[in-house]
Amino acid sequence: MTATAAAAATLTARALLLDMDGTIVNSDAVVERCWRRWAAAQGLDGDAVMEVVHGRQGYATMALLLPDRPMELNHEDNRRMLAEETADVDGVVPVPGAPAFLAALAGLPHALVTSADRTLSRTRMEAAGLPLPELRITAESVSASKPDPEGFLKAAAELGFAPADCVVFEDSEAGIAAGRAAGMRVVGVGPRAAAHGPDVAVPDLTAVAVEAGPDGRIVLKIS
Structure with a gap:
């Protein structure tokens, strides 16, 4: 059904x-702020990144967007992103x-x-x-x-x-x-x-x- x-x-x-x-x-406001900063740092289109970030753990999103990137870098960025998102509760x-x-x-x-x-x-x-x-x-x-x-x-x-x-x-x-x-x-x-x-x-x-x-x-x- x-x-x-x-x-x-x-x-x-x-x-x-x-x-x-x-x-x-x-x-959504926090997710937008943090992930658009990450997208810009990676040279990725922010709108395209926002299409896939929801629901997944951060490292999995990064691996999807940058399939050739070493996974240890994704986990490192994920730890930093979690700290940023935890510190930001505006909205x-x-x-x-x-x-x-x-x-x-x-x-x-x-x-x-x-x-x-x-x-x-x-x-x-x-x-x-x-x-x-x-x-x-x-x-x-x-x-x-x-x-x-x-x-x-x-x-x-x-x-x-x-x-x-x-x-x-x-x-x-x-x-x-x-x-x-x-x-x-x-x-x-x-x-x-x-x-x-x-x-x-x-x-x-x-x-x-x-x-x-x-x-x-x-x-x-x-x-």
Whole structure:
């Protein structure tokens, strides 16, 4: 099933797996500033770079853009970029509907699955005024970046649910591909998501209502 933002839908799940940037936190302003500086330093077109940065860990984006570059240089730049992004919270805000959405998940099985590291994820969630889920799968938790499904599969396993019982919330091409590769249904959030084949696409989280079902399932009503 593929639905648009205008089509109502109801999904049920045992657990929800949430991307951070672009899905519950709007950090686009910081990402633009940091990555356009990096693009300029590498002699790359900033607009072209911004087309592929979302969802992946930094080193994976660099390897995609500069395939002949030594990977150790990508990891070195990635460490520096993470420090820059952690220090810059100007313009970091919650995605519309995110505070109520996360409040509704209190006590229900869910996890954060992000390409950010522990420090950056904590910094951005705090800057946006959002609670940190108890389970967080960050860059340090995995050996492969999205679109590899490792992060989502690890989160499902740690929560104790089969992939088919999980629903992923994602905004990026890489993240949506990772969720689908994990065998999970995907709710695409925001302007980037609809073009990349999520099961349901919403403009933001105000279109998602969360209810606890009588059998312990999570009921998602998409408007």
